[in-house]
Amino acid sequence: MTTPGKDRSDRSPWNWLLIVPIVLPLLPFLFNADGPRLFGFPRFYWLQLAFIVVGVTCTTIVYQMTKRKR
Amino acid sequence: MSEHLTEIIIFTFLFLLVSGMGFVAARWRRPNDLATLDEWGLGGRSFGSWITWFLVGGDLYTAYTFVAVPALLWGAGATGFFAVPYTIVVYPIVFLVLVRLWSVSHVHGFVTPADFVRARFDSPTLALLIAVTGIVATMPYIALQLVGIEAVLKTMGVTGHLPIIIAFAILAAYTYQSGLRAPALIAFVKDTLIYLVIIVAVIVIPAKLGGWDGIFDAAKAKFDASPAPGDGPLLNANNQLQYVTLALGSALALFLYPHSVTGVLASRNRDVIKRNMSALPAYSLLLGLIALLGYMAIAAGVKPIGTDNNTIVPQLFDKMFPDWFAGVAYAAVGIGALVPAAIMSIAAANLFTRNIYREYLKRDATDADEARVSKITSLLVKVGAVLCILFLDTGFSIDLQLIGGVIILQTLPAVALGLYTRWFHRAGLIAGWIAGMAAGMIMLYNISNPATGKMHFAGSAFPLEQLGFDTKMTVYAGILALLVNLAVAVIGTFVARGARLGEGNDVTQPDHYFADEGDPRVKELDLTH
Known part of the structure; x- marks a missing residue:
């Protein structure tokens, strides 16, 4: 039982970009502070919410760059 | 109760509307034959990006979370x-892992993570452990969904268990009839309502x-006045490690839960999964805003x-919204x-059917047998969840769910690492599972x-003091238990190799992990050889 295209793989240098949104949210010294506030949000809250955008950006780039040509 | 009449009417109306959709869902994207697990339990493995986004989002971000x-x-x-x-770190972590799981499951027709472990490591025992872990971790999670409904009903002044029993009976009936198509269709309504309510709320x-x-500032004032050492609007020196390990441990656990795997396997191809890994964080933003309802x-x-x-969130809605919109929020x-x-x-x-019924009770089960057994088991599971709520203290369900997160993590070496390497010996993985479970239980107990x-x-914050460290710091028990598990699995693998124990037959091949929609499948996978 084989599938066509045996040379396929998930390897891509773009995958390394995924490390950024894994590491950033796990570094409390970056966000564990009150100031500066943004729209009234202490840094602890707005920066962690901003990491969501970082995550979306990185995964979107990796998806677009590793998408299979059909 | 009468002061909440508007809320109750709106809630009941929306609830019945959605229940109707659940029954109609059997006709949605209708297959030739619903009597197979692929159709009933995985929606025909045919869901595209949008349906998957609503389904998996509705699946992971539950009412209890909200x-x-x-x-x-x-x-x-x-x-x-x-x-x-x-919920930020989970998606990049599983981005590459889940497409491998999808591919190998596509080729071999796996329905559960335990199916994969069975084929990869040729060990019915290990597969049974994975299946039982999944079932035990999922049951209290279902019970907790009832806690979410109860909190809302309580705020509307509706007490007693009858409404919950009726709600779950309706749910059980349409799940029985429509399978995974029912929650997939209802998820559209659920998520639209949730987004609407939260945007209005914030x-x-x-x-x-x-x-x-x-x-x-009000939150800060409250925590400044409180004597408890661990609370506050920011983390302190002693709970940062717990915060980070809990986030990481929960992320590692999330896609080991059987229900997450079900949502992923129901998608049409690899691109659908990758696209969803970048689109699902929209729900994380929603969750972050919902979390802040606590401070409001x-x-x-x-x-x-x-x-x-x-009942804090329902009470907040009751106070802040006009009755009709509070009703929408409760719905x-x-x-x-x-x-x-x-x-x-x-x-x-599905776990029961594939990894217990078919493995141990009826080896020659047909597709129709499997679908029938799964449908009946899904009813029993819901009865079990209702009994949990009726006869056990709610706090006990929360304890069980806490334990659930720790124990489901113990399937990581076999399921997630197994997708990448066959290095571990099945005996080592079994030993690691036992050690990780034991370590997790002992820590949680203490x-x-x-x-x-x-x-x-x-709680899940284990004081490092108990291991002899001179510190007040705490760490998530699940991560420590996983480390124990991995260490024992590695040692066990060396021991098993040294003792020349059989390695078993791996029926998966390297290229199966990259297969995509349209690639041939192994039609009749023989799990019983």
Whole structure:
């Protein structure tokens, strides 16, 4: 039982970009502070919410760059 | 009760509307034959990006989350916000792992993670352990969805267990009939309602309370006045490690839960999964805003009903919204409980059917047998969840769910690492599972909370002091248990190789992990050889 295209793989240098949104949210010294506030949000809250955008950006780039040509 | 009449009418109307959709779902994207697990339990493995986004989003971000996370912030502050980093790191972590699982499952027709382990390591025993872990971890999770509905009903002045039993009976009936298509269709309504309610809430409530600055200051004032050492609007030196390990551990656990795997395997191809890994964080943003409802409740001076902190969010809505919109908000939470409860019961039923019934009770089960057994099991699972709520203390369900997160993590070496390497020996993996389980249980048992007088199972923050370290720092018990598991699995693998124990037959091949839609499948996978 084989599938066509045996040379396929998930390897891509773009995958390394995924490390950024894994590491950033796990570094409390970056966000564990009150100031500066943004729209009234202490840094602890707005920066962690901003990491969501970082995550979306990185995964979107990796998806677009590793998408299979059909 | 009469003062809540408008809310009750709107809630009931939306609930019945959605129930009707659940029954109609059997006809949606109708297959030739619903009597196979691929169709009933995985929606024909045919869902595209949009359906998958609603389905998996509705599956992972449950009603209980929406009620419990703000309650955590209300009670303890910053530590409750771990849900945000948790749901950020999970997607990049599983981005590459899940496409491999999808591919190999596509080729071999796997329905559950235990199916994969069975084929990869040729060990029915290991597969049984994975299946039982999944079922045990899922059951209390379903029960907790009922807690979400109960919190809403309580606020509307509806007490007693009858409404919950009726709601679950309806849910059980349409899940039985329509399978995974029911929650997939209902998820559209659920998520639209939730997004609507939360967008309105984060605009209207802060405006009424005088802005975000005031909300955060009110939270700070509350925690400054409280004597508890661990609370506050920011983390302190002793709970940062717990915050980070809990976020990471929960992220590693999330896609080991059978219901998450069910949602992923139901998608059409690899690109659908990758696209969803970048689109699902939209729900994390929503969750972050929902979490802050806890602080809004502090600023608004909202009090829970009795000692049930989970009623904080419904109480806030009751105070801040006109009756009709509060009704919509309650319906969003109530319907939000139905989607994950349905998927979880389907996932648990599939595990029983594939890895217990077919493996140990009826080896020559046909597709129709499997579908029938799964449908019946999904009913039993829901009855079990209702009994949990009726006869056990709610606190006990929460304890069980806490334990669930720790134990499901112990399937990581076999399922997630197994997708990448066959290096581990099946005997080593079994030994690691036993050691990780034991370590996890012992740690959870020894976690106490002097503030509530609870001596055992009082949370997941394990004090490093108990291991002989001179510190007040705590760490997530699940991560420590996983480290024990991995260490024993490695040692066990060396021992098993040294003793020349059989390695078993791996029926998967390297290229199976890259297969995509349209690639040939192994039609009749022989799991019994």
